[in-house]
Amino acid sequence: MESLPEQYQFIFEHVPVAIFRINTGNKIVLANPSAQSLSGYTFEGLQGMDIGDLIETENPSHPPLKFLSIENEKEESLVTDHELIHESGRKIPVQVSANKCPDGFLHLFIRDVSQEQRQSIAYREIEKRYETAFKSNPDSVAITDVAGTFIEVNQGFCRIFGWSMDEVLGRTAVELDIWVDIQERDQMFEIIRRDGFVFNFDARMRRKDGEVINVLASFTMMMLSDVPHNLSVIRDTTSRKKMEVELRKTMEKAEESDRLKTTFLTNLSHEIRTPMNGIMGISELLLGEEHYTSEHKELIKIIYDRGKDLLSLINNIIEVSKIETKQTRYSFSETSVTELLDAVRSSLKLNGDLKPAVQFHIESSEDIVIFSDADRLHQVLMHLLHNALKFTDKGEIRVSYEKTDEGGIEFVVQDTGIGISEENQSLIFERFRRVEGDDAIARGGAGLGLAICKSIIEDLGGTIDLKSKLGEGSEFRFTVIDQNRR
Ligand code: ADP
Numbered sequence: 001m002e003s004l005p006e007q008y009q010f011i012f013e014h015v016p017v018a019i020f021r022i023n024t025g026n027k028i029v030l031a032n033p034s035a036q037s038l039s040g041y042t043f044e045g046l047q048g049m050d051i052g053d054l055i056e057t058e059n060p061s062h063p064p065l066k067f068l069s070i071e072n073e074k075e076e077s078l079v080t081d082h083e084l085i086h087e088s089g090r091k092i093p094v095q096v097s098a099n100k101c102p103d104g105f106l107h108l109f110i111r112d113v114s115q116e117q118r119q120s121i122a123y124r125e126i127e128k129r130y131e132t133a134f135k136s137n138p139d140s141v142a143i144t145d146v147a148g149t150f151i152e153v154n155q156g157f158c159r160i161f162g163w164s165m166d167e168v169l170g171r172t173a174v175e176l177d178i179w180v181d182i183q184e185r186d187q188m189f190e191i192i193r194r195d196g197f198v199f200n201f202d203a204r205m206r207r208k209d210g211e212v213i214n215v216l217a218s219f220t221m222m223m224l225s226d227v228p229h230n231l232s233v234i235r236d237t238t239s240r241k242k243m244e245v246e247l248r249k250t251m252e253k254a255e256e257s258d259r260l261k262t263t264f265l266t267n268l269s270h271e272i273r274t275p276m277n278g279i280m281g282i283s284e285l286l287l288g289e290e291h292y293t294s295e296h297k298e299l300i301k302i303i304y305d306r307g308k309d310l311l312s313l314i315n316n317i318i319e320v321s322k323i324e325t326k327q328t329r330y331s332f333s334e335t336s337v338t339e340l341l342d343a344v345r346s347s348l349k350l351n352g353d354l355k356p357a358v359q360f361h362i363e364s365s366e367d368i369v370i371f372s373d374a375d376r377l378h379q380v381l382m383h384l385l386h387n388a389l390k391f392t393d394k395g396e397i398r399v400s401y402e403k404t405d406e407g408g409i410e411f412v413v414q415d416t417g418i419g420i421s422e423e424n425q426s427l428i429f430e431r432f433r434r435v436e437g438d439d440a441i442a443r444g445g446a447g448l449g450l451a452i453c454k455s456i457i458e459d460l461g462g463t464i465d466l467k468s469k470l471g472e473g474s475e476f477r478f479t480v481i482d483q484n485r486r
Contacts, residue, residue, distance in 0.1 A: 018109070019109055027050060028046050028048065028050075028054075029047070038084065039086060055084055056091065078097070080098070093112075096110050137154055139156050145229055150170065192220075199218050202216060213236055215234050216234070217235075279303070313448075316449060320451065328456070334371055335372045340374055340377055341399065344378060345360075358393070370408060370482040376460065383449045383452070384476050392416055392473070397413070408462065413475070413476045414473065414476075420474055429450050429451060457478045
């Protein structure tokens with residue numbers, strides 16, 4: 001290897017650029033440490049190597065190695081892009097600066113540009129992504145300068161506002177008469193001045209054909225080449241607004257018809273209840289008459305029992321109507337659980353609801369007194385027990401209770417009846433829902449009771465849950481809270 005004057009040796013050895021000195025025969029005569037690490041060759045390996053073997057000359061995407069024939073050209077130096085073939089065979093994109101020396105030798109300064117190339121590919125990718133987002137956005141996207149002049153708009157703008165690209169660029173929103181309400185515009189720009197942006201501003205704007213449209217406009221300030229600009233994204237909500245209005249009208253109609261239906265049901269139920277009470281009263285009197293035979297009494301009992309079913313159905317319909325129109329009234333007082341359960345037991349006995357084949361237990365524990373609605377709790381317990389009795393042919397029905405951590409009460413009503421399948425367990429709390437099947441139909445009911453119970457329990461600050469297994473029985477658990485602790 002040739003050697004350099006001492007004062008240049010240090011620079012030569014430490015500069016992070018690969019330096020090659022090439023003689024007129026294209027052979028490397030000198031290479032610095034950076035040249036070694038870039039090419040992967042040792043000094044010995046590089047010395048005498050033809051520069052054409054190190055730097056790609058046949059790649060069509062690169063110009064031929066002009067510096068090899070620089071002798072014949074006028075230029076003293078030349079910068080070109082090439083690929084350097086690393087010792088491993090890997091190609092490295094490089095920038096080559098070739099300088100012709102007075103002694104006819106060439107000095108090549110070679111820089112690895114793979115990092116820059118990767119970066120510029122990444123930048124181009126990002127640019128393409130944003131350009132696609134801008135162009136293909138179905139909303140209007142526009143860039144205006146501080147004077148409000150449109151610099152760039154997308155197809156979405158042209159579609160929404162009806163102007164062609166040529167008609168828009170270089171003009172302002174004022175010139176295009178886009179704003180319908182100037183106050184609205186001022187209000188929006190006031191927000192932009194204050195916050196630097198505005199998001200989904202509800203406004204009305206005008207199309208080229210004069211049609212007024214509803215839009216949601218978002219504006220944000222941005223700097224382009226250090227100059228402030230406005231970026232706007234505008235969504236046409238006209239059809240959505242129309243749909244919303246239609247939907248509201250339909251909903252109002254549905255609510256109105258629901259209200260009418262509820263009123264009708266309430267009125268009808270009240271009208272039926274009055275004569276029914278007459279029928280019930282008379283059949284009760286007839287049952288007490290001594291001169292009727294037992295066959296007659298059996299028939300009268302059927303009238304009485306079916307009448308009772310009908311009355312209970314009517315009462316439930318009235319109850320559901322009240323729940324729907326939020327008219328259920330509550331009356332709170334100090335309520336003793338033992339007194340409540342005694343009353344429940346008496347009602348069941350008095351009505352002749354209990355069945356000989358089914359044992360009925362109320363587990364006695366220490367009395368709990370809470371501030372709640374005793375009549376409503378009585379109603380819920382009676383309903384759960386009527387269901388338990390209805391769906392249990394043998395075995396037992398058990399009622400128990402305990403204090404909850406929150407100072408309320410949890411009641412449990414268990415039976416050994418037909419049970420409820422898993423898929424039906426959540427459905428039966430919805431109104432008019434019954435477990436469909438011959439059994440349910442045979443046992444009767446309109447499917448209102450549990451919906452009423454759930455609504456009452458929730459109004460009393462509690463929840464109701466069900467555990468059940470088909471063929472084994474059901475367990476309804478519900479809680480109520482002390483209203484004084486609410
Ligand atoms: P209904 O007012 O007709 O009694 P509910 O809402 O009280 O209706 O009950 C709905 C359905 O849930 C009943 O038709 C029945 O299928 C089922 N169900 C309720 N309680 C029980 C139970 N203890 N055992 C089995 N099935 C039950």
